[in-house]
Amino acid sequence: MRSAWLIPALAAGLLLAACERPPVEMVQRGYRGTGMDQVYNPRIAATQVALNAVPEALPPAPADGPTAGQTLQNVKVLGDLSIAEFTRTMQAITNWVAPKEGCGYCHNLQNLADDSKYQKVVARRMIEMTRHVNADWKAHVAGTGVTCWTCHRGNNVPQQTWFRAPAQKGTFAGNRAGQNAPAKSVAYASLPNDPFTPFLAGGDEIRVIGAGALPPPDHGKSVQQAEWTYGLMMHMSQSLGVNCTYCHNSRSFQSWDQSTPQRATAWHGIRMVRDLNTAYLEPLAPSFPPNRLGPGHDAAKVSCATCHQGAFKPLYGAAMAASYPGLAARSAN
Numbered sequence: 001m002r003s004a005w006l007i008p009a010l011a012a013g014l015l016l017a018a019c020e021r022p023p024v025e026m027v028q029r030g031y032r033g034t035g036m037d038q039v040y041n042p043r044i045a046a047t048q049v050a051l052n053a054v055p056e057a058l059p060p061a062p063a064d065g066p067t068a069g070q071t072l073q074n075v076k077v078l079g080d081l082s083i084a085e086f087t088r089t090m091q092a093i094t095n096w097v098a099p100k101e102g103c104g105y106c107h108n109l110q111n112l113a114d115d116s117k118y119q120k121v122v123a124r125r126m127i128e129m130t131r132h133v134n135a136d137w138k139a140h141v142a143g144t145g146v147t148c149w150t151c152h153r154g155n156n157v158p159q160q161t162w163f164r165a166p167a168q169k170g171t172f173a174g175n176r177a178g179q180n181a182p183a184k185s186v187a188y189a190s191l192p193n194d195p196f197t198p199f200l201a202g203g204d205e206i207r208v209i210g211a212g213a214l215p216p217p218d219h220g221k222s223v224q225q226a227e228w229t230y231g232l233m234m235h236m237s238q239s240l241g242v243n244c245t246y247c248h249n250s251r252s253f254q255s256w257d258q259s260t261p262q263r264a265t266a267w268h269g270i271r272m273v274r275d276l277n278t279a280y281l282e283p284l285a286p287s288f289p290p291n292r293l294g295p296g297h298d299a300a301k302v303s304c305a306t307c308h309q310g311a312f313k314p315l316y317g318a319a320m321a322a323s324y325p326g327l328a329a330r331s332a333n
Helices: 002-016 042-051 083-097 118-136 148-152 196-201 223-240 261-287 304-308
Strands: 025-028 037-040
Touching: 037 042, 083 118, 083 148, 118 261, 148 304, 196 223, 196 261, 223 304
Parallel strands: none
Antiparallel strands: 025 037
């Protein structure tokens, strides 16, 4: 008798395992009848608050007086800041990246001008990258900007990074093409689980369908390419904690004139990530020790999750960069 209800109960449990238990909250983001609603789970949203907490800004420092470049040795970035603002910025970076290790994480404490630690070489380039984002990628970060905290959140290494996936060899049974191996990167779907390499390090087109009913053969979009695109979209949805309709109208995913303004912001964001990965992060591979490199000996790279970490805006839109003028608005170029 027990087995008569046990098997159906187990089957029901398996079917419902991927479902969220109610209640959930819905927010309408498009015209009525379009189904453009965002679905939020208040229990998950509550956990995101702590992950996106913003540390209190350090007290302001005088901007006048001798600059760091005039006073200190081997200052290659931030040298345009006053000594007071330079010291304040260095203290903030320490708090954001190495709160346990302190200044010694990047510096030789016996000779602060020394460049022997790889962490200092990398940190210098990351400061240049932060300035580049804040000055040259306003189409994505707007006036909010970014700081080291945006990605690091008190960790030496940002928790949400990625490496190029090792090449897969086909067998007599075929080539899985990175599919059917559910991974967190694509929300545990069976889609290709490395959508980062072609789209966030390379410049592959992000397409699902062609612009016409019968596109020319050389412009057709294959099913495989559509699957790679959906893998990236699953990553973006999970990274921002939103549905597809945050950017798209589901009646016509490709249509720009029916999409939300957030789609344009995301378009710039994808290209910003490509820029950071190819111009700043991948060239740093020779500076890292072997234990900091991936299986293919490449440096860790960024994705949407690196900054967003489950929030539709990193840190829910807190404008930390405005409190640190040394990071806020100077181009590295």
